[in-house]
Amino acid sequence: MELCTYKVNITGTVQGVGFRPFIYALAQRYLITGTVSNNSKGVEIVLNTDSFTFKQLLTAIEYEYPPLASINTVKYENLSYQSFDDFKIIETKEAGDVTANIPPDVSICKECEKELFDSSNRRYGYPFITCTHCGVRYSIIYDLPYDRVNTSMKFFKMCEVCEEEYINPLDRRYHAQPIGCHDCGPKLELMDNVGRGVLSPTIDNVVNLLKEGNIIAVKGVGGYHLICDATNEEAIQKLRERKHRPTKPFAVMVRDMEMARELGEINELEEQLLTSKEKPIVVVGERTPRPTDMIAPNISRIGLFLPYTPLHLLILDKLQRPLVATSANVTDEPICTNLEDLEKLQGVYDYVLEHNREIVNGCDDSVVMVVNEQQVILRRARGYAPVSIKLPFKLEHNVLALGANQKSTIAIGFDNQVILSPHIGDLDSIGSVEYYKKNIKTLERMYHFKADIIAHDMHPQYESTKVAKELVLRQAQEPSIRQGEEANNLSVTELVEVQHHYAHILGVMAEKQITGKVFGVAFDGTGYGNDGKLWGGEFMICDYEGYERVAHIDYFKLLGGAKAIKEPRRVALSLLFDLYGEEVLTLENPTTQAFNPTELRTYFIAWQKGLNAPESSSVGRLFDAVASLLGICQVMSFEGESGMMMEELYDSSVVGYYSFRYKDGKIDVLPILVGMLAENDTTIAISKFFHTLVEMIAVVYAPYDLPLVLSGGVFQNRVLLGLVLERFPEAIISNTIPPNDGGIALGQVAGYLNKMKEKNERE
Numbered sequence: 001m002e003l004c005t006y007k008v009n010i011t012g013t014v015q016g017v018g019f020r021p022f023i024y025a026l027a028q029r030y031l032i033t034g035t036v037s038n039n040s041k042g043v044e045i046v047l048n049t050d051s052f053t054f055k056q057l058l059t060a061i062e063y064e065y066p067p068l069a070s071i072n073t074v075k076y077e078n079l080s081y082q083s084f085d086d087f088k089i090i091e092t093k094e095a096g097d098v099t100a101n102i103p104p105d106v107s108i109c110k111e112c113e114k115e116l117f118d119s120s121n122r123r124y125g126y127p128f129i130t131c132t133h134c135g136v137r138y139s140i141i142y143d144l145p146y147d148r149v150n151t152s153m154k155f156f157k158m159c160e161v162c163e164e165e166y167i168n169p170l171d172r173r174y175h176a177q178p179i180g181c182h183d184c185g186p187k188l189e190l191m192d193n194v195g196r197g198v199l200s201p202t203i204d205n206v207v208n209l210l211k212e213g214n215i216i217a218v219k220g221v222g223g224y225h226l227i228c229d230a231t232n233e234e235a236i237q238k239l240r241e242r243k244h245r246p247t248k249p250f251a252v253m254v255r256d257m258e259m260a261r262e263l264g265e266i267n268e269l270e271e272q273l274l275t276s277k278e279k280p281i282v283v284v285g286e287r288t289p290r291p292t293d294m295i296a297p298n299i300s301r302i303g304l305f306l307p308y309t310p311l312h313l314l315i316l317d318k319l320q321r322p323l324v325a326t327s328a329n330v331t332d333e334p335i336c337t338n339l340e341d342l343e344k345l346q347g348v349y350d351y352v353l354e355h356n357r358e359i360v361n362g363c364d365d366s367v368v369m370v371v372n373e374q375q376v377i378l379r380r381a382r383g384y385a386p387v388s389i390k391l392p393f394k395l396e397h398n399v400l401a402l403g404a405n406q407k408s409t410i411a412i413g414f415d416n417q418v419i420l421s422p423h424i425g426d427l428d429s430i431g432s433v434e435y436y437k438k439n440i441k442t443l444e445r446m447y448h449f450k451a452d453i454i455a456h457d458m459h460p461q462y463e464s465t466k467v468a469k470e471l472v473l474r475q476a477q478e479p480s481i482r483q484g485e486e487a488n489n490l491s492v493t494e495l496v497e498v499q500h501h502y503a504h505i506l507g508v509m510a511e512k513q514i515t516g517k518v519f520g521v522a523f524d525g526t527g528y529g530n531d532g533k534l535w536g537g538e539f540m541i542c543d544y545e546g547y548e549r550v551a552h553i554d555y556f557k558l559l560g561g562a563k564a565i566k567e568p569r570r571v572a573l574s575l576l577f578d579l580y581g582e583e584v585l586t587l588e589n590p591t592t593q594a595f596n597p598t599e600l601r602t603y604f605i606a607w608q609k610g611l612n613a614p615e616s617s618s619v620g621r622l623f624d625a626v627a628s629l630l631g632i633c634q635v636m637s638f639e640g641e642s643g644m645m646m647e648e649l650y651d652s653s654v655v656g657y658y659s660f661r662y663k664d665g666k667i668d669v670l671p672i673l674v675g676m677l678a679e680n681d682t683t684i685a686i687s688k689f690f691h692t693l694v695e696m697i698a699v700v701y702a703p704y705d706l707p708l709v710l711s712g713g714v715f716q717n718r719v720l721l722g723l724v725l726e727r728f729p730e731a732i733i734s735n736t737i738p739p740n741d742g743g744i745a746l747g748q749v750a751g752y753l754n755k756m757k758e759k760n761e762r763e
């Protein structure tokens, strides 16, 4: 057959995952000559072969690609004939836009694990063993393309043996950027809490310190963990006291599935997630009787994960006990990624297990759960981010989306894809806002990205909104940045506001590639509405061109504004005033008992006059009110506490729901509260409250023949989500982005479309 020259371009996650050696091996198999290289868009192959073999090659690429790779597009063209002597992997070409995906950090692979415990292997016990199929990626990358010189491994010069593996296309470590060994790679250091290297950094020493009840800060992949022996109640108590974290559940790292089963009841899908290459924290039901109440006080769920680095694996293998492993961060601040950050926690840990490979990009552990056989991501970070998400349409402009204010993430959108950053955190402190800005810069730098549009939340007080305005202002002061870039009709970056709950629903639509109209239910904490009120119990018909708010929970007042978010008693009191007015002052129930008489009087006046009492339709706050009225929780010590405690009290054998009024698109919840107050069994009241919310969705949704889409932070509630999915098995939820505000940025990218349409119509 006639030989032709073809050029093939492959996009997707194809760099840093062993793609070029994979192509090289295929070239050997099919006796093909030519070259393969990385470029800024992905992988490029130029080859000589006949048309029949070429088809075989394309099929092999499609079906056999390496485990960490994913392919978005394969495009090819015929070139004029060139001749090659053999097949070569050639150096990276630098050019054009960067659209190659940054591979995420993944856990240690089976082969590396085998070598780690093989005393005859030269990397036996090496805590940083890695290969093309596993290990750190995103967390060590300064820039694309993904080559060693663009990572924090550039400071480690490979020894001869490592170098040989690195340059051999048939070796598992061919071009695996983070490789090293005992001789040439990163090394451990074990220090006390003032930074003195007191002990030799052996796994034995680390394990002994843990057995003695010490708390150790361990530098991992995307930051430090604070770890201690999970079977040592005193150590856990010490960690709680020092970290000022009285009750919030801790995650537990276990050696293997066997140890996981000693602590949790794990179903098939949960096991798949626990052992996946991403190795997230999986929140599962706790085994009864509970081994200890210290890990998750009063809560029968436990977050488990398996060791994802060789270092963690070595420690757990020797310790043979579970470990409490929680992110090392100061409350409201991002995860610590270097010793300087960690010093702020000096009083919390006893020792530091340090290593000398710099963490370039911080990244927390991911958290997932399974509800009705579906994966629900609660925190999308290590292992999952920054993987790109494909849109069901092509973007005309480059969009930077800044997310919300809590659990924030940012996103950049171009062509038909969105890169969503890992979980950044709440923007409640100067440190976290700085970290957030750094993340924006990182994404912009790595992808050589310049935004035409900045999409942001409508809330004027959100830090993300302020940053959006700052970014545009900065640009106005430095007009030179945008010179010569008027090709896409926009001379300067434009701001577009996207309503919070609309963005929630759009996020799911984008993830699921939905293009038509949907019926969206956004049950959420609070988000800024078009009328300046704090929405959060919204029923809206949505498509990419806009939304119509067809129904919502009728407004109630949040006494004390932001304070009401942490204090369920304030929301409950406000609803009691709505029901009984001044009579509340003499009423005796768990809510009124949580205040003194002076406070009650003050809040009554505030309620009457609407002083510092913004109106809200939030279902999240309604949950809080119920928790307070039933005496379950008056002031929360961590976000979501009231909902978790209500999950505990739900009894699936209870039937029935409370009536509510639904008229003119408004749902009056006061009758629900009246019903609950008349109930004298808390479990019955709570269970019926859950059913009431399901009934509410059923009633409002009934007249619409549209797909049902659920989003918003309230759907992190396992009981509620489970009940809604039972009633509406076809309801659509997101599986790769979180239902909470961590998914907002993706929705904002999609939400800019209707703003552009409005703009075009005006012109």
Ligand SMILES: [Zn+2]
Pocket: 108, 109, 110, 111, 112, 113, 129, 130, 131, 132, 133, 134, 135
């Ligand atoms: Zn490996």
Ligand SMILES: [Zn+2]
Pocket: 158, 159, 160, 161, 162, 163, 180, 181, 182, 183, 184, 185
């Ligand atoms: Zn070496």
